Amino acid sequence: MHRASHSFISDHTAITADEEGKFSRTAIGDPLMQTAEIPQLPKGAAMPVYRSQLDRPPPEQSQGERMDSLSPPATPSQHLLESESQPQYARYTPSDKVESDMDLEEKDSWVPYPLRPWFWIPFFVLLVLLAIGLEIALHFSNKNNGWTANGDAGDDVSLWHYVYTLPPSFAAMILVALWAWTDIEIKKMQPYVDLVHGDSPPHRSLLLDYTRSNNFIVWTHAARNRHYLVALTTLMVLLTLSFQPLAAALLIVRNTWWQMPDITIHNLAHLGLNQNTNFQDLTSFLTAAGFASSSSLYDLPYPPFISGPYTVAPFELPGGIETNGTVLFVNTTAMKSDPGCQAAQVSMTSLSNGSWNNSISVQGCSLSWIVNDTAEVLFGVNATNCSTDTPQFSPVAFWFFEYSPSAQASATVCFPTFELFDVEINYDLAAQNVTQVTELQPFTSSSNFSSASGNITGSPLNGRAYNGVEFNLTNPDQFVLARQAAIQLQMPAAVLQKAQLSTAGLQGSFTSNSFVQYSTEVYTTYLTLLAQTVYFLPSNELNTIQVKTIVERLFLSDVAVHLLAVAMIIVAFFGTIAQLFHRFDRRHLRLRHQPGTIASAVSIGGQTGMGALLAGRQDQKDIDEVLSNRKFRIDPRTMKIIMEGEEGYEFASSPRNRRKSVFAALQNVK
Incomplete structure (x- = not known):
C-alpha cells in the first residue's frame, strides 16, 4: 500500500513528513540527510522553513502581508509569486476564519435591551393578553350592567373621576414608552446594519440619523431608503399614540336602570265594599265629584294610585331611598272602571x-x-x-x-261597570303616582289580597257598579239631599265646561256631538275616584315589591375597547415580525459597546481611511461632498468602518453564503 507523504522544498532545505508525523530535513545537494521528530500537523499543512534554524519564529508580517493571508484560495498571492524564497504557512479560507471569529465574538456583542428576546417576547405577549382581557372585561361589563361607581365619577371635579380615568392612561403611557424605546433603538442601529451588509452609500449609513426626524414623516424617508423595518416600527409608534386617548375613554359612567334589593311593605287597603259613614252621608261621592269637576277645568293630574281607568290598591311607600328616578314594581290588585258612555x-x-x-x-x-x-x-x-x-x-x-x-x-x-284584575304596576316615587298598569290575570277568590272581596263579587253588589248619581237613601236629612243635588249638578257642569273650553266651543260641541267624549272623560275620573273610597277596605297585609332606580355605574366603552384591542394586536403582530427580521438583518453585526457616544464614533471610525478623509472638515456641506459617491462597509470582526478602495474592503461585508432563516437566527439568543 502506498503511503502518502508531504514535503516542502526551499532553496536550502527540504522537509518531508510521513503520515505518522516523522519529518526529515535534507539540505539540497547534500547527500547526508538528517531526521528529527517534530509535532504532527494536519493534512495539507506545510511546516514553516527557517533559513538558519528551526526554532526561530517567522518574521513579523506587514499589513499588506496580513491582508494577503486572507486572499481566497483560488487567487495566488502576488507577494508569494514575486519571491519563491518567502516562507509559507498553513492557511485557512477567509470564510472559515470569519465564521470562527464571529462565533467567538457573538457572546460579547452588544444588543439594545428592547431588541433582546427576554424583553420583546413578554412585551408582545402582554399586549395580546391585554387585548383579550379587554374584550372579556367588555363582555362581563355588558352582561352585569357595569360596575358600581364610587362617588360622583361622572363629575370632572370629583376625585373619583380621576381615580377611574388616570390608571388606564398611565398603563397606556408605559406601553407607548416601551415601544417608542424599541423604535428608537432600531433607528439608531440602522446605519450599522446597513454597513455590515456592505456597499452602503453615505446617505444610508454615515449621514443617516432617523432619530432627528419627526415620526410623522420619518417613515417616508425610511421607505425611500428601503429600510422597511424602520418604516414599519415608526408606523407602529404612530399607532401607539392612540393608546392613551383610547385608554382614557375606556371607562364611562352611565345612568343605569338598576334593580335594588326587594323591600317588604304593608298594603294600606284591599278589595272590599266600604260602606262607612262617608258612604252613607254621600261625602265620598261629593268629594269625588268635586275633584272630577276641578280636573276638567284645571287639567289636574291623577291622584295617587289612580291611572286612567285603573284604581290600584294603595300601599305604604318605602323610605330611605332616592326618589328621583326610582320606580316601584308591585304586584297587587286593581279595579278597572268603564263608564260605557254612548250617544x-x-x-x-x-x-x-x-x-x-x-x-x-x-x-x-x-x-x-x-x-x-x-x-x-x-x-x-x-x-x-x-x-x-x-x-x-x-x-x-x-x-x-x-x-x-x-x-x-x-x-x-252611560252604563258604568268595573272589572277586577291582578296587576303589576309601576309607581314613580318622584311623580308620586302610578305610571303604568299591566294586567296579569282576572281577579278571583284565589288571588292574593282577596279575603274581603266577596261583597263585591257576590252579594250585595254581585259585580255591579254604583252609578254615583242616584242613591238608595233611607230617611236622608237635608244635608244628604243637598250633597246629592250637588253631585247631580257638578257632574254635568264639568262636562259643559269642557265643551265650552274646547277649540270647537259650545256650538261646535252640539254640532259634532262632542258631549259623548267629554262625558266619558269626566265620568271616568269620577268613577275611579269613587272606587278608591267605596270599593277598598283598610288593610295591613304584607307585600314584597321590587325597587329599580337610576344609578351611576361604570361601563367599558364598546368602541374604545374594540379599537384599543385591535391596535394592541396589530402592534404585537407587526412588532414580532419587525423583531424577527431585524434580528436576522443584524446577525453579522457584533458591536462590542453601545454606539451613539463620541467615544464610540472614534472607536469605530477613528484611524481609518474615512476618519482621515473627514479630518478637519466641520461644515455639513464639506462632509457631504467628501463622502459622496463612496461606499462603505464595516468589518464584522473588528467593527471598523472601511471605505471602498481601502485594503480589505472586499472581505469586510458579511459573507452571503452564511444566510440563515429568520427562525434559525433566533437560536442564538443573547
Whole structure:
C-alpha cells in the first residue's frame, strides 16, 4: 500500500513528513540527510522553513502581508509569486476564519435591551393578553350592567373621576414608552446594519440619523431608503399614540336602570265594599265629584294610585331611598272602571209655553225631561228608568239643551261597570303616582289580597257598579239631599265646561256631538275616584315589591375597547415580525459597546481611511461632498468602518453564503 507523504522544498532545505508525523530535513545537494521528530500537523499543512534554524519564529508580517493571508484560495498571492524564497504557512479560507471569529465574538456583542428576546417576547405577549382581557372585561361589563361607581365619577371635579380615568392612561403611557424605546433603538442601529451588509452609500449609513426626524414623516424617508423595518416600527409608534386617548375613554359612567334589593311593605287597603259613614252621608261621592269637576277645568293630574281607568290598591311607600328616578314594581290588585258612555238620540217636542219635552230610549232604559226658556243653556244628569236595575245601579244620562241660536239637545247615556284584575304596576316615587298598569290575570277568590272581596263579587253588589248619581237613601236629612243635588249638578257642569273650553266651543260641541267624549272623560275620573273610597277596605297585609332606580355605574366603552384591542394586536403582530427580521438583518453585526457616544464614533471610525478623509472638515456641506459617491462597509470582526478602495474592503461585508432563516437566527439568543 502506498503511503502518502508531504514535503516542502526551499532553496536550502527540504522537509518531508510521513503520515505518522516523522519529518526529515535534507539540505539540497547534500547527500547526508538528517531526521528529527517534530509535532504532527494536519493534512495539507506545510511546516514553516527557517533559513538558519528551526526554532526561530517567522518574521513579523506587514499589513499588506496580513491582508494577503486572507486572499481566497483560488487567487495566488502576488507577494508569494514575486519571491519563491518567502516562507509559507498553513492557511485557512477567509470564510472559515470569519465564521470562527464571529462565533467567538457573538457572546460579547452588544444588543439594545428592547431588541433582546427576554424583553420583546413578554412585551408582545402582554399586549395580546391585554387585548383579550379587554374584550372579556367588555363582555362581563355588558352582561352585569357595569360596575358600581364610587362617588360622583361622572363629575370632572370629583376625585373619583380621576381615580377611574388616570390608571388606564398611565398603563397606556408605559406601553407607548416601551415601544417608542424599541423604535428608537432600531433607528439608531440602522446605519450599522446597513454597513455590515456592505456597499452602503453615505446617505444610508454615515449621514443617516432617523432619530432627528419627526415620526410623522420619518417613515417616508425610511421607505425611500428601503429600510422597511424602520418604516414599519415608526408606523407602529404612530399607532401607539392612540393608546392613551383610547385608554382614557375606556371607562364611562352611565345612568343605569338598576334593580335594588326587594323591600317588604304593608298594603294600606284591599278589595272590599266600604260602606262607612262617608258612604252613607254621600261625602265620598261629593268629594269625588268635586275633584272630577276641578280636573276638567284645571287639567289636574291623577291622584295617587289612580291611572286612567285603573284604581290600584294603595300601599305604604318605602323610605330611605332616592326618589328621583326610582320606580316601584308591585304586584297587587286593581279595579278597572268603564263608564260605557254612548250617544243617545233625543226626541224633542215643543210645548205651547216655550218649553221643550225631551226623551231618550237606549237598550230598554228611558228618560224624559222638560226644559223651559228661563236660561239659554240647561244641563243635568239623571238615572234612567230600567226594569231590571234599581236606581243606584241604573245607567245615567248626561243631557244638555240650548235655546240660542236655535233649540237643540244632546244626551249621552252611560252604563258604568268595573272589572277586577291582578296587576303589576309601576309607581314613580318622584311623580308620586302610578305610571303604568299591566294586567296579569282576572281577579278571583284565589288571588292574593282577596279575603274581603266577596261583597263585591257576590252579594250585595254581585259585580255591579254604583252609578254615583242616584242613591238608595233611607230617611236622608237635608244635608244628604243637598250633597246629592250637588253631585247631580257638578257632574254635568264639568262636562259643559269642557265643551265650552274646547277649540270647537259650545256650538261646535252640539254640532259634532262632542258631549259623548267629554262625558266619558269626566265620568271616568269620577268613577275611579269613587272606587278608591267605596270599593277598598283598610288593610295591613304584607307585600314584597321590587325597587329599580337610576344609578351611576361604570361601563367599558364598546368602541374604545374594540379599537384599543385591535391596535394592541396589530402592534404585537407587526412588532414580532419587525423583531424577527431585524434580528436576522443584524446577525453579522457584533458591536462590542453601545454606539451613539463620541467615544464610540472614534472607536469605530477613528484611524481609518474615512476618519482621515473627514479630518478637519466641520461644515455639513464639506462632509457631504467628501463622502459622496463612496461606499462603505464595516468589518464584522473588528467593527471598523472601511471605505471602498481601502485594503480589505472586499472581505469586510458579511459573507452571503452564511444566510440563515429568520427562525434559525433566533437560536442564538443573547
